[in-house]
Amino acid sequence: MNLKQLSHMLALSQTTVSRALNGYPEVNEETRRRVMDAAKRHGYRPNPSARRLATGKTGMIGYVLPTGTTVDIDPHFVEFLSGLGDYARSHELDLVLSPADADDQETTYRRIVANRQVDAVYISSPRPADRRVALVNTLGIPFIVHGRSEGLDFDYPFTDIDNEGAFHEAARLLVQLGHRRLALINGDGRETFAIHRERGVRRAMAASSLVLGEGDVCSLAMTEENGYRAARRLLERSDAPTAIACSSLIMALGVVRAVRDLGLTIPGDLSLIAHDDVFPWLKPENFSVPLSTTRSSIRLAGARVAERLAARISGSEQGARGEVWPVDLVIRGSVAGAPT
Amino acid sequence: MNLKQLSHMLALSQTTVSRALNGYPEVNEETRRRVMDAAKRHGYRPNPSARRLATGKTGMIGYVLPTGTTVDIDPHFVEFLSGLGDYARSHELDLVLSPADADDQETTYRRIVANRQVDAVYISSPRPADRRVALVNTLGIPFIVHGRSEGLDFDYPFTDIDNEGAFHEAARLLVQLGHRRLALINGDGRETFAIHRERGVRRAMAASSLVLGEGDVCSLAMTEENGYRAARRLLERSDAPTAIACSSLIMALGVVRAVRDLGLTIPGDLSLIAHDDVFPWLKPENFSVPLSTTRSSIRLAGARVAERLAARISGSEQGARGEVWPVDLVIRGSVAGAPT
């Protein structure tokens, strides 16, 4: 059932039927009702390929997925996706993932924009002076950055959490509890979020004339194994830290294992605070010693990004507004005063 | 730069240029070279929207993503996606995720097929007599099932791992080691993979005249917390199992925690074998007691599914061939003879 058939059946022109269906004003309400009714009754759905050729609108949002045998997709991605999908579903949006060589995403961005494959894109895990952000900005496709870049000479729309503030608060608490030697087990140091978190810790320490030494911060991919290795390295030093801030729950698993392997205890020998993106399958309160966390639901962020993308597509959002969400600090058993 | 401009610039018809570019035989090789050359020089890329309207081919594969605030996307998904993306990238395929109400995926399947939004789809986490499989089969779109359904009155193409065989082997080993009371901490019991795994365990036990009691199998969503709860429930019984087979590494984390909480040890009091889908961020060899596993890379499965989908789209694969991959049994420190 296509438009021609439907309009023929209604003894109307395609123009009128199309307009009736798309809510244009220049059509009699009575006629519109007839058209709407017939469309529903015959299950008419405009062919998206045709509509898309005519309008350029696709009803899809895009994401360039870095791939490669050595590239691991972040497990956070799936939670973000949950939120995004949740919103997208209620607005009849689809998401298209365009796999790209991790080292050459630019080609793919150019392709999807040139081909008008999607109405908008989002960018995640941005880095300082991120070239992808600069690229999509000049290409002129609507976009939202999940996270922030830095040092770009233009403004752009983003949704981020207050990573610096979160880790500032966490470190401040630890310092207040008497800890003098802190360490940070961070994510990939090239990403902005990691930089912000480090900045937060440093700022809190500086307020008490403490410094985070070169060896006190580990920036690694967020795996359990890396958490373990980093913790071992830190804790086996003679001036081992008495408190650690950790960028992910998964790494925290490794930290806990290292602590146990070394015959130490939490929080007796080490206080630990980790960032929690809120996974349904791994909860900080269920750690053998309940884990204090800086908490922010990445799923909600996904929904929000989708919402803003939709708003940008429809034109109801414009400009380069960035929004920064506060992060909760949740205290549980894994922190205590510094050992004397 | 569109076809009309390009053909005009070459003083050829659109027909000829189109055919030259698409490798049709009825065009002079010399001409083809000229066309190809000009196309490359001017960066001509056929507009996919137009091509798609004309041919119906989209260059995309589809996946219906169940969503909802109470629905959690499996973290396995992201690993599968890695593999899929890896293959898709090298074949210029994109993946479109269509979010759907988890309780009504049928509408979405019908929509993407009716709208010809994708060339093929894959279905994951199938259940016995899965309606989605039946649906896409009748809708006539090329598809591959990742996993298997059961009790369908037709054959269909799938790629699955030998879940039954894997858990049969695991249980057989445990029985050989003298264990008499086994338990299974499984995934969602409505899914085929879970049924197969249970079947494997039962078969191995039956061979030694053992049975898996009603209370010896827990079928739950694969979270750390559920692993913990299930293990506690099992281990606090007077006739606690001396060996557990577990369907996921994440649940195994919970099992290990429960064992520790109860003051028991692995493998002294409990032998544990878990299924490992091979996550980069959580490895069985890094468990405090290295975990024995049935191992199968879900990432490779993703790549294989993509490969088969591409083959089906191009027509080079047909029929309902199902393939079942063997699973490795990897013995590590978490298994030992039954306590006496």
Add this chain to the structure above:
DNA sequence: TCGAAACACCAAAGCGCTTTGGAAGGCTCT
């Protein structure tokens, strides 16, 4: 009563590609 504005509708021209149905020219073969 007339002209203008408002209303309700339509024919046809895109959007940019593929594909059908030729057609012109050169070749072979008898």
Add this chain to the structure above:
DNA sequence: AGAGCCTTCCAAAGCGCTTTGGTGTTTCGA
């Protein structure tokens, strides 16, 4: 030399929608 066949190209008709640029009919103010 003429029939028949390749080879190589082309004009035009789709694909199914939106949108432009109207037309005919009412309504309304002056």
